[in-house]
Amino acid sequence: MAGSVAAVLLAETRRKPGRVLLTGLAITVATVFAAGTLLLGETLRAYLADRAEQTPATAAAVVRPSDLPGEPDPVALLGEVAAVDGVADAAGVWSAFPTVGGAGAGALWALGSDPMAGPLSRLAAPMQGRLPSTPDEVAVGESTAARSGLAPGAAITLRGDEGVPLTVTVTGVVPVSDAAVNTLVAFPVTVAGLGGLLGQVDLAADPGVDAATLAGRVAAALGAPDAVRTGEQQRAAEIAEVSESVTGVLVAVGVFAGLAVVAAAVVVASTFRIVLTAVAVITGYGLLALLRGTGTADVPDLVLSVPGLAGVLAVAVLATVLAAIAPAMAASRIPPVAALGSAGAADSGAPRTGRRLVVAAVAAAIAGGLAWAALNGAESPELAMVIVAASGIVAFGALVVAGPVFVRGLVAIAGPVISAMGGGPGRLAAANAAQVPRRTAATISVLTLGVGMTSALLVGISSTRAGAERSISEQFPAKIVVGLPDPGSAAEFAAVLAADPRLTVHADGSAVFADPAQGVPDVVARTAVEESAAGWPGALLQYAGDARAQLETTLGTAQAIGFGLVGMTALVAVVGVGVTLMLSLTERTRETALMRAVGLSRTGVRAMVAWEAALSGTGAAAVGAVIDAVYGILGVRVLELVPGAPAIPFAALGALVAGVVVVAVLAAVLPALRAGRVSPTRALQEA
Known part of the structure; x- marks a missing residue:
């Protein structure tokens, strides 16, 4: 029996190899989408984490002096920690705010420390010059x-x-986070000698000593477990402390990658396919190379997650097997006589509206309940985001169940428009969609998931950008902010600046805010403030423009990677729609031939296919953009990315909707050309 089935399968494959090739192409793209999303998501995660983390990856454990009882002597503390068994190296992280002379302004500058060499150095290679080698040198x-x-x-x-x-000598220019305040880096002994504070002690472990063991030994030696963390714990805390937005984006990226795997499974379940992943890696490298080639600064390296890619492959293979179960069961129920009829008969006819609507309503209610729980009952933003993702998957399931019913409604609404615009081919396209709603719904559902994920991503990126910009505006209400030791000093310094006609100035507490007067360039205003601050005790200058530029660099890179995901969604749309239409036309050869026989021209057939694609793209774009924009807002809410209302990028969503329709039509080009070449006589003989 198995041999005869295999023989029939091989014979059918030899007879119509295009079906196998098309299904293979579809699964390739589906898996590329999931794998590419995983790769770019992990790259974005690593990039944002690297921007937030300060503790080097080589630090196995850290000591936080602020959590030690009393006020320990910093030098004695360093010596005590370095003597613990298993500590290979100990580096104190010092900070000070000295007055700098000979650099334009005599105001306070931020001075940080670094060992300049060894496993605990935090500095990258200098952009100019070299790193300091003696205590009287700085970067x-x-x-x-x-x-x-x-x-x-x-x-x-x-x-x-x-x-x-x-007096010190500048030896090099180094990439550090110094957009908001003037920053120097020196040896720890130099910073300590200028009255610096010891904020942290980084510890490297001897070979064979793991981080947890080292942290335990140091905690026991100091008698203060709360003051010691493993390096991994400290780096995680830095991500959380630097910005809630970063933490939220990292969680959202993980959820997005997980949904991409689900999307791959959905595409697989729509048409059986086989698996490839190498294209995703090439695509990821190509995107990052393109960014570097266009001059984008601070482009991260691609992060390859081998376990994640293996998981994508496993899901694709499993989905391929599971996808065959439902069609196989349906095929086994077809009587032999009925099997001699039209191959497409199984997909035609009116769907069971009542049953589908009941199931869809139940699923929608469950999705709504999960969304409510995410907003009101989740213990943490991370858990809430997972619940939101689960709600989205259930909502998508409701859409799939109600798909055939939705298609009839879509045809009722959009059909007259397509008929009016497309004439006879448009009317045929609408009639085909209504006559075979399951087939049309399958196309729409796959496309909807990709569009919806993109919509949620756009809302998340837009809201994150808006929230970060609001935070900078609150922190820097003026282009130049000068911090003073007390309100009295601030009032005096504000009076000094107010006398300069190049500036507009006001004081608030211990801060002074300065902006250029009308018509005065920013650089002139900056020079005026720095000149007045020279010699003023305790003045610390901060620059809003540079902080905003650094934000734009970070968000720009993150957004570029996000748009890479959008590009892969477009690829899925092109191939998904194209393959579905091609397979559909393969099974509709007799139908197409009959249309040609009764007078429909080749151009008319091609136009009909294009209008079918436009109808599917319109439905998918509208539903996906609206529903998942809502889920994007939910994600922003539960992750608390922005303090106010989420930012909805209406223009970007509108462009996405229009673009998806255009992409769907373009995807129909090859199927339309093939359909137009159908010969009425020959097609009737082969069908």
């Missing part, structure tokens, strides 16, 4: 060098709390 941040004009070889004077000047 300057990239943005600070651009603002102040400092370059390797410059001599500046640092003055700490005790007022003793220290």
Whole structure:
């Protein structure tokens, strides 16, 4: 029996190899979409985490002096920690705010520490010059060098709390987070000597000593378990402390990647397919190479998640097997005599409206309940996001169940428009969609999932950007912010700046806010503030424009990766619609031949196929954009990405809807050309 079935299968494959090729192409693209989403998602996750993390990956454990009882001596603490068994190296992380002379403004600058070499160094290779090699040398941040004009070889004077000047030489320009405030980096001993504070001690472990063991030994030696963390715990805490938006985006990326795997399974279940993944890797590398080639700054390296890719392959293979069960059962129920009839008969006819609507309503109610639970009952934003994703999957299931009914409603609404615009081919396209609603619904459902995920992503990106910009506006209500030790000093300094006609100034508490006067360039206003701040005790200058530029760089890279996901969605749309139409036309050869026989021209057949694709694209785009924009808003709410209302990118969503319709029509080009070549006589003989 099995042999005869296999023989029939092979014979059918030899007779119509195009079916196998088309189904293979569809599964290829579905798996590429899931794998590519996983790759780009992990790349975005690594990029954002790298921007938020400060503790080096080589630090097995850290000590936080602020959590130790009393006020321990920093030097003694470093010595005690370094002597613990299993500690290979210990580096103190110091910070100070000395007055800098010889660099334009004598205001306070941020001075951080770094060992400059070894496993615990936090600095990347210098962009200019070299790293400091002695305590009387410093490196300057990239943005600070651009603002102040400092370059390797410059001599500046640092003055700490005790007022003793220290002349140092700038040796290099390094990439550090210095957009908002002027920043220098020196050896720990230099920063400590200028009155610096010890904020953290990074510890490297001896070979064979794991992080948890080392952290336990150090905690026991200090008698303060709460003051010691593993390096992994500290890096996770830094991500959470730096920005809730970063944490939220990381969670959302993970959920998006998981939904992409579900999307792959849905595409697989629509038409049986086989698996390829290498194209996804090539696509990911190609996207990042394109970003670098266009001059985009700070482009991350592609992160390859081998376990994740293996999971995508496993899901695709499993879905391929499971996808065959329902059609096989349906085929086994077809009587032999009926099997001699039209191959497409199984998909035609009116759907069981009542049963479908009941099941869809139940699923929709469950989806709504899950959404309510995510907003009101989740213990954490991360759990809430997972519940939102589950709600979205259930809602999609409701849409799939109600798909054939939805198609009839879509035809009732859009059919007259398509008929009016497309003439005879348009009327035939609408009639075909209504006559075979299950087939049309299958096309729409696959396309809807991709469009919906993209809509949610666009809402998330837009809301994250809006929230970050609002945060910067709140932190920097003016282009230049000057922090002073107390409100009295701030009022005095504001009075000094107010006398300068190049500036508009006001004070609020211990901060002074300065903007350029009308018609004054930003650089002139900045120079005026720096000149007035020279010699003013305790003045710390911060720059809103540079902080915003750094934000734009970070969000720009994240958005580019997000649009890479959008591009893959478009690819899925093209191939999904194209393959579905091609397979449909393969099974509708007799139907097409009859249309040709009764007078429909080749151009008319092609136009009919294009209008069918336009109808499917319109339904998928409208439903996907609306429903998943709502889920995007839910995601923003539960992750608390923005304090106010989420930002809905209406223009981007409108462009997405229009683009999906255009893409669907373009995807129909090859099927339409093939359909137009059908010969009435020959097709009737082969059918």
